Amino acid sequence: LAVDHFTHAEDAIDRLGQQHDYDLLITDVLLKGRLSGLDLIAHVRNLPESQARLPILTVTGFDEAARRIELLRAGTNDYVVKPVLPDELAVRVNNLISNKHLLDQVIRQQTRLREMAMTDQLTGCLNRRGLRDLIARQLANRRRKAQSCVDALLMLDLDLFKKLNDNHGHDAGDRVLAAVGTCLRKFLREDDMVCRMGGEEFVLYLPDCQKRQARSAADRLRRAIERLHPDGLAITASIGVTTIEPNKPEDLDQALLIADRALYRAKRRGRNRVAMQHRLNSA
Template sequence: MPDFLSLLHAPTMVLMVVVLYAALSLVLVYAYACRRTYPGFGAMTLGQVLWFVGIFLNFYRVLGETPSLFAGNALMLVEAVLVFHGLARYGQIGDIRLRSGLNVVLYGLAMVAITHYLFIDYNTCRRAAIYSAFCAIVFGRISLEPYLTRNWRTYATQGLFSGFFFVVAALFAVRTVLSLQAVDCPTASPDHVAKLLLLVAMLCSPFFVFSILAMTSSRVEAELGEARDELRHLAETDGLTGLPNRRHFLRLAGEALDRAREQGFGVSLVMLDLDNFKTVNDTHGHQTGDRVLMGVGRCLAGALPAPGRVGRLGGEEFGVLLPGVSGPAAVAMAERLRRSLEALRPDGLAVTASFGVAEGDKDVDALLALADECLYAAKRAGRNRVEPQPVAVAATGP
């Protein structure tokens, strides 16, 4: 490896790295200005830009020898702090100030030491060791902490991102040891480890930029997925009771009937309507009526064993789906629910309901119509009762 590295022309490598980082910095700046980004993207973009400026100053010394080295080291160290901060904001962790604050403290200590060995006791080896040790620590944190920290949200390219920084951190750790052992560290040309770091920068920096952009795309996709799930939930859920709404409940009933036909078990559908509910609204107000409906929904859902499902069909009308339950067992379950409601007394009000029970295995609409007929038969028979379907009738559909 040293023989190979000695063949590499350091000034050409530096020029290639500077040009490459300038181009990649422009890509990130353009993305930040023109695309949807998130908190943290700006910090990582700024870090990339400062890294490019720092490399340029470190090797071309346009401000003079010492000022260029000082400014270059300062900017390149800031890049590590900014990348960690940006990644932590992407990860949406709670203690980001504490974690980023530790890097700021390390940065301050490193700059004090670099200032000492640059302006007071000039020692290139010690300065290189301090700079490399800082980069090894912070880049190591960038690579490992997303996997070691609970609730750190990672994205599709996190592994690539962390792998890149782990390699860089390892190289800086090696350079720290070599710099501490060295007697003379010339500043005119990079040593073998510095050349290797430049080579890694040329090979891996495009992946760094790609990872940042890919993390943005992954987060957009994740948020779109969450939005779709939320819209689906809103479309399928009754906003007042939190139960499945009519459309969702009937879809569940259709799926249960399909399984019943395939597996040969019965399905019962119970419809219930609160008795004299209009009186509750007229006498006590609609807010009280809403609380009654919410209490009824909770009561039905709590009293119904799995795999039964409860849904609000509209107004004060609810549906209960009983897969695998038919005949007397379905009537007994409806009676159990009726007694639960009778004992509920939400807001201190007596609540009763009339129940209609139907069973079949062919068609949701036919089953629903039959349960509705049984429900109104219960109303006509005096309310607060369960009315099963006639023995000879079954919802068989077309």
């Protein structure tokens, strides 16, 4: 075991702010300095969720019921009474660390299952459910922070994809879709999202993206796909673009419908191009 030792709670708090992979915190109730072991426990339990789960073993010189209850209510997972028996300490430390590792494993599995439920397995992009969930979360967070931003929605469809499938087979079509998915994911900024809606259709959600930026992004993306040549095949894409204005009644479904109308206009005008539309009833 690697152990970092501090005599002051303040020093332990500083280290916890720098290093997040500890398996156990052992603290005495009485520490040097201004803060006590109870203050340290309270600090840990108020950290972000993953750090707040850090197991805590508290050492105390008192074995009264009131002190035990106080420690447990403060958030300690277990305690030992002085004088500490080495065998007892070893068992309690082993139990707490083992339980933490089991919990970490369960959380990793749950995270993986959530990611799988929200991800298109062929392209690595979000699926329709994943896109909706993440956009809803982002918009709710923005409302809490009273932020007001224009967002862009890009609907992209690979041109003549059915013909590609018919001529080269569905395996080649799948490889093309996978390559396009990789291209789209590389294109994203940190908060952007890309979803495979189904078939050869993708949607990109670009938060805090004005109309001019959205048009420029769509043009760059269209050119990137034209240069791709997955499996040696020439492919192009048509893209419909719309923006979601703050404090407007349009919901995601309506924004998707507007982007779909813009995409249809791009197809009708000859494919391999970008079209923009901002209202459902635009010509």
